[in-house]
Amino acid sequence: MPDIHPKTTPIYQTSVFAFDDLDALELYFEQPGQNYMYTRYGNPNTDELAREVNKLEGGAGGVVTSSGMSAILAAVLAVCKAGDHVLCAEEIYGGSAALLSQELTRIGMEVTYVPTADTYNLQQYTRPNTRLMLAETMSNPLLQVLDIAKLAKETRKQSIKLVIDNTFATPILTKPLALGADIVIHSVTKYLSGHSDVTAGVVVCREQEDLQRVQTVMKVYGLNLSPFEGWLAARGLKTLRLRMKQHSSNGLQLAQYLQQHPKVEKVWYPGLAEHPQHELAKEQGQGLFGGMLSFRVKDDTAAVNRFMRALPSIPFAPSLAGVNTSISHPLGTSHRSLSAEQQQKLGITVGVIRFSVGIEEPEELIAELETALAAV
Numbered sequence: 001m002p003d004i005h006p007k008t009t010p011i012y013q014t015s016v017f018a019f020d021d022l023d024a025l026e027l028y029f030e031q032p033g034q035n036y037m038y039t040r041y042g043n044p045n046t047d048e049l050a051r052e053v054n055k056l057e058g059g060a061g062g063v064v065t066s067s068g069m070s071a072i073l074a075a076v077l078a079v080c081k082a083g084d085h086v087l088c089a090e091e092i093y094g095g096s097a098a099l100l101s102q103e104l105t106r107i108g109m110e111v112t113y114v115p116t117a118d119t120y121n122l123q124q125y126t127r128p129n130t131r132l133m134l135a136e137t138m139s140n141p142l143l144q145v146l147d148i149a150k151l152a153k154e155t156r157k158q159s160i161k162l163v164i165d166n167t168f169a170t171p172i173l174t175k176p177l178a179l180g181a182d183i184v185i186h187s188v189t190k191y192l193s194g195h196s197d198v199t200a201g202v203v204v205c206r207e208q209e210d211l212q213r214v215q216t217v218m219k220v221y222g223l224n225l226s227p228f229e230g231w232l233a234a235r236g237l238k239t240l241r242l243r244m245k246q247h248s249s250n251g252l253q254l255a256q257y258l259q260q261h262p263k264v265e266k267v268w269y270p271g272l273a274e275h276p277q278h279e280l281a282k283e284q285g286q287g288l289f290g291g292m293l294s295f296r297v298k299d300d301t302a303a304v305n306r307f308m309r310a311l312p313s314i315p316f317a318p319s320l321a322g323v324n325t326s327i328s329h330p331l332g333t334s335h336r337s338l339s340a341e342q343q344q345k346l347g348i349t350v351g352v353i354r355f356s357v358g359i360e361e362p363e364e365l366i367a368e369l370e371t372a373l374a375a376v
């Protein structure tokens with residue numbers, strides 16, 4: 001091998017690593033993290049991603065997984081076993097609810113959903129076998145902001161772990177571990193990778209003990225990420241701070257524009273003074289409010305369709321957090337499986353449109369909206 005020094009980490013597209021001799025093998029076991037054996041156990045590309053996310057979240061370490069879903073699975077399985085009980089915020093990502101209610105219950109776990117009004121009062125929901133509570137920094141699609149420090153105080157009082165899904169906020173806005181959470185998970189698919197070209201997840205733990213459990217679960221269940229996807233995500237992560245500033249600045253400008261538009265009935269964005277947790281969002285988000293916003297036009301399917309078709313270049317794509325703006329329709333996608341009653345209770349009606357605001361020039365986005373809203 002020539003003596004080469006790449007400035008960035010090359011892609012280690014290999015499933016296995018070779019050893020010189022038995023001494024090298026012994027060294028691998030004696031000095032964990034110094035060498036590699038098998039990509040499912042660890043790979044320089046996924047390790048780089050884990051290290052960089054952990055640096056941002058300020059934990060004891062991170063574990064990279066194949067998706068946001070497997071990150072949530074790894075976090076829950078690290079702490080819980082059959083017979084255990086978990087609490088989950090009522091307003092949660094649909095996939096997380098499906099994992100808890102439909103799958104983990106099949107292997108002997110129990111789940112209780114905590115109504116939003118009782119979030120900081122868990123006494124009546126906690127049982128002797130309750131192990132953790134799962135909640136999101138900002139809820140989808142109505143951007144309700146969680147007071148993490150307040151919830152962490154309550155989970156500590158109840159002697160259960162707090163697992164925060166920080167996907168919408170990112171560590172640029174909020175660092176849940178510093179506010180008292182025990183475990184943070186991300187769908188790296190979204191802002192951390194940022195370019196809508198990777199599916200990945202990460203778990204970051206405050207304590208070494210949890211970290212080791214998550215590592216074991218990742219390895220034994222085979223929840224690892226591929227080297228190439230790890231490389232892509234680590235590359236995207238390098239611009240996270242810049243992107244979040246632009247997402248947030250565009251988000252605020254769009255929210256303000258929508259708020260004054262006669263065809264818009266309501267806007268949900270934590271950066272607006274009218275938002276019920278505006279002050280909390282400001283403090284907990286370092287003055288940034290992120291790139292996600294929702295708004296309601298009239299509850300009329302035909303009008304929503306006209307709006308979508310009239311957007312010159314913004315696609316209707318049911319994901320989020322890419323550099324390009326996209327829209328989604330919560331009633332038709334993420335909240336489709338809820339009962340009509342639940343949808344009504346949450347306020348998710350046919351006229352509610354979710355915007356994942358990209359990093360384009362804000363004037364371009366407002367011009368697009370102007371055209372599309374005229375068609376409503």
Ligand SMILES: *Cc1c(COP(=O)(O)O)cnc(C)c1O
Binds near residue numbers: 190
């Ligand atoms: C997308 C998402 C997930 C699931 O992540 P995948 O990478 O799609 O598996 C979990 N939580 C939140 C808040 C998400 O937006």
